[in-house]
Amino acid sequence: MIQPGMESVPSDEEALIERLVTQNLKLLDESTRPIMRGQHPKHHGCVRAEFVVEDGLDGQLRHGLFAEPATFPALIRFSNGASMDDRKGDAHGMAIKLFDVPGDKLLAQGNTHDFVLIDHPVFFARDAAGYVELFDALLKAKQSVLPKLAFFLPRFIAEMGHVYLTHLHNHPDELAIMRAMISKHPDSPLASRYWSTTPYRLGPHAVKWCAQPHAAPAPSPSDSADKLRIALANHLATSEASFDFMVQLQTEPESMPIEDPRREWDAQRSPWRKVATLKLPVQKPDTPELMTFCEHLAFNPWRCLPEHRPLGGVNRARKAIYDALSRRRHELNGVAQAEPDLSEFQQLWAS
Ligand code: HEM
Structure with a gap:
């Protein structure tokens, strides 16, 4: 019988992951300089935010980041999956970095904690x-x-x-x-819902994450290849935005598999539950300095508290791949790879 959150690791997985790392590095080495990310190369802004953990959460949900009500400073990188032209159909990313998160992380670097989401509920590879x-x-x-x-x-x-x-x-x-x-052809990065697609621990449970926008921002009429950056900047120039950050518990291991992110977990059987709010204040998220700052960041779903350990084969593969790829990207660009300091980001945002 399958237990909740139980992983099953194929015997050839390590060799396959090594092969993926080698293949991805080869593609990166052959790219033109400066080297952009192998996936999600273009971003639309480097957004300041706050991640506010709900007060009065059900005891079942109170683990790790969500154990106590708290507010973490955060940064969001909104991106295209592959395209440099926002008018073309694509997948889109929302990578969130929380600052000042105490406790050891699975990637032992700094006090940051990452979530990596896309605007689709499932992933194409098993x-x-x-x-x-x-x-x-x-x-x-x-x-x-x-x-x-x-x-x-x-x-x-x-x-x-x-x-x-x-x-x-x-x-x-x-x-x-x-x-x-x-x-997907969104009008604004603030109009989409984003999902983890893959599962994570929530203490003894297994969950998927998602971020649901509160209200769709007014469309920004632009036919530019950078229309998503323009829409994001136009909205945040005068108005705040927010997302509900939610979890979906794995309640039926057979129909809600850990090892297959191609399968959506049925929200009728296990509804999404809000655990935090992401608040995006009025700001200018696309100054050249901020755009460069986000270019040199690295997100990794394994940069997290052990209570939120990534689960399943796709996540196990991402551990080595994201680490190797972001290291090589920084090396080839002659930029030091280090977790950012909150004060550095705050200075850029204030200037
Ligand atoms: C085995 C499967 C996967 C591989 C090989 C892969 C590969 C990569 C690589 C190489 C990067 C760039 C890393 C860097 O240079 O810093 C990246 C970024 C990204 N990936 Fe994946 N990925 C996989 C699965 C997924 C899944 C399941 C999601 C769904 C949420 C996802 C969403 C993203 C996003 C949003 C980014 C951009 C992060 C940022 O803003 O820096 N990937 N991926």
Whole structure:
């Protein structure tokens, strides 16, 4: 019988993760300088926020960050999954860094705590093996004759065409998720809901995270390739924004698997429950200094309290990958990789 939060680690997982690290590093090394993130390269702002843990939470939810009512200073990096043009369909990221969080973290660096979310409830790969297969198809596409079609087609489309022919058409579930994931056209980063897709511990429980916007901001009429940055900056120039930060408990291990983030957990069976509010005050989140500051940050779902340990194969793979990739990105750009100091961020925000 499957126990709540129970992981099951395939015997070949370590080797697959090593392969993923090598493949991802190779792609990064071959990129043009300065090196941007291999995934989620473009951001729309470096946003100041507060993460306010609810008072009077049910005892079941009071673990780790949520044990006591508290307010943590926070920073949010909103990003595109792949595209540099905001008018194109894409997945979008919301990476949150909390400051002044006491206690040892699973990545032992500083007092910061990260959450990494996207604007889709599920992820297209089941585990490290699923991701490796897809990545292999992508690498082959990069070397194959098809990219030569880039004379006629954008390179990305030619490569994805090859990935479709060699891999995705045999994996209709992954294809459907990927299509839905990369076809979002939000009016503003403040208008979307974001999910962890993968599970995490909440003390003895397993949960998924999500951030739900309170109210949709007025659309910002812009046809610019940077329309998401413009919409974010326009809204925050005059108005606050906020998100409810919520958890969904794994109540039925069979239908709410730990090892398959392609499966959405049914909110009818286990409703989302609010544990905190993210408050974004009026500010200017896109000064050149702030944009550079966020460029040099690194987020990692493993930078967290042990009470919120990431669970499942995709998360286990991300531990080594995010660490290796962000280190190499910083090295190649000649920038020191260190967790940011809150006062440094506050100075940039105040200036
Ligand atoms: C095995 C699966 C995955 C791989 C190999 C992978 C790979 C990566 C890499 C290499 C980066 C850039 C790291 C850096 O240079 O700092 C990244 C960033 C990111 N990933 Fe993943 N990822 C995976 C799964 C996921 C999942 C399940 C989510 C869903 C929430 C996700 C959301 C993001 C976001 C939002 C960022 C941007 C973080 C930032 O703002 O710095 N990834 N990913």
